[in-house]
Amino acid sequence: MLEWSVESWSEYIDNMEETLRADSVEAKVAPVATVTSPVNLAQSFHRKGSGLSPRGPSRGGLSRQGTMQTTAPRPGTTSRGSQHDSLREEPSEPSTPPSPASPTRIMRRTLSGFSTRVASRTLSGFLRRGSSGLESGATRDRFSFNELQGLSLTGDETDRSILALEQSRDVVTQVQEQYETVVSSHAFTTLLDGERCKAEVATFFRRVRSILHDMGVHHRRLQDLSRIVGNDKHMFESLSQHTSIQTSKAFQLVAQTSSNEMMQWTLKMHEIAVKTKQETL
Numbered sequence: 137m138l139e140w141s142v143e144s145w146s147e148y149i150d151n152m153e154e155t156l157r158a159d160s161v162e163a164k165v166a167p168v169a170t171v172t173s174p175v176n177l178a179q180s181f182h183r184k185g186s187g188l189s190p191r192g193p194s195r196g197g198l199s200r201q202g203t204m205q206t207t208a209p210r211p212g213t214t215s216r217g218s219q220h221d222s223l224r225e226e227p228s229e230p231s232t233p234p235s236p237a238s239p240t241r242i243m244r245r246t247l248s249g250f251s252t253r254v255a256s257r258t259l260s261g262f263l264r265r266g267s268s269g270l271e272s273g274a275t276r277d278r279f280s281f282n283e284l285q286g287l288s289l290t291g292d293e294t295d296r297s298i299l300a301l302e303q304s305r306d307v308v309t310q311v312q313e314q315y316e317t318v319v320s321s322h323a324f325t326t327l328l329d330g331e332r333c334k335a336e337v338a339t340f341f342r343r344v345r346s347i348l349h350d351m352g353v354h355h356r357r358l359q360d361l362s363r364i365v366g367n368d369k370h371m372f373e374s375l376s377q378h379t380s381i382q383t384s385k386a387f388q389l390v391a392q393t394s395s396n397e398m399m400q401w402t403l404k405m406h407e408i409a410v411k412t413k414q415e416t417l
Contacts, residue, residue, distance in 0.1 A: 291365040
């Protein structure tokens with residue numbers, strides 16, 4: 137019973153230390169300041185919400201080719217009468233200059249070119265920041281709620297192990313005290329020949345003291361593990377709070393960037409409107 141109360145504790149604690157080290161060492165050595173910087177977070181938000189394609193925005197209904205296809209007459213549909221009328225001589229009239237391009241068409245062409253330039257410039261910037269952004273995203277993924285749950289479970293298991301070890305040590309201590317009482321009793325010293333079993337008694341008590349010493353070592357290791365788990369939980373909670381604060385700053389940065397882009401679009405639209413007005417006059 138005494139041997140069983142102390143066996144396998146060393147391997148069990150070693151396994152818990154390996155598990156705890158695997159869960160917490162990445163958080164201790166990770167570049168938290170770089171990962172949670174508002175600039176990197178803002179770039180991540182841009183990549184997740186941009187949805188840009190390398191081929192640029194679709195031209196759709198603003199394409200001049202599509203307009204020509206819908207307005208040009210199809211071959212084989214011209215009537216004979218219309219052909220005869222086209223060959224009929226008409227009185228010569230002064231040729232009128234071609235009508236200027238529609239202001240709407242000019243604005244569409246300008247907006248289409250501006251959108252293509254903005255999309256290509258934004259896409260090239262995202263591609264340049266792609267590798268560092270992916271690395272930052274991979275590092276942020278390490279600090280999820282699962283790690284905090286794992287630390288909580290490890291802490292609960294450590295506390296239960298400490299309680300079980302303390303109970304086992306109390307049992308061994310009570311057994312030691314009981315045997316010491318028996319050996320020192322009057323019946324044992326007078327009715328039994330204590331000299332014949334003196335060596336066995338000394339070996340027994342020496343083994344009990346060794347078991348209690350080993351239990352004390354295991355108990356201190358478990359207490360150290362419990363303290364490490366508490367520190368790591370506090371660190372993860374602080375990291376989560378820090379990430380939340382930096383995320384709020386990143387959202388402010390994204391909002392400011394979007395506001396600046398809208399201002400640029402407004403100024404560009406004003407320039408287009410002025411240019412279109414000048415061309416129509």
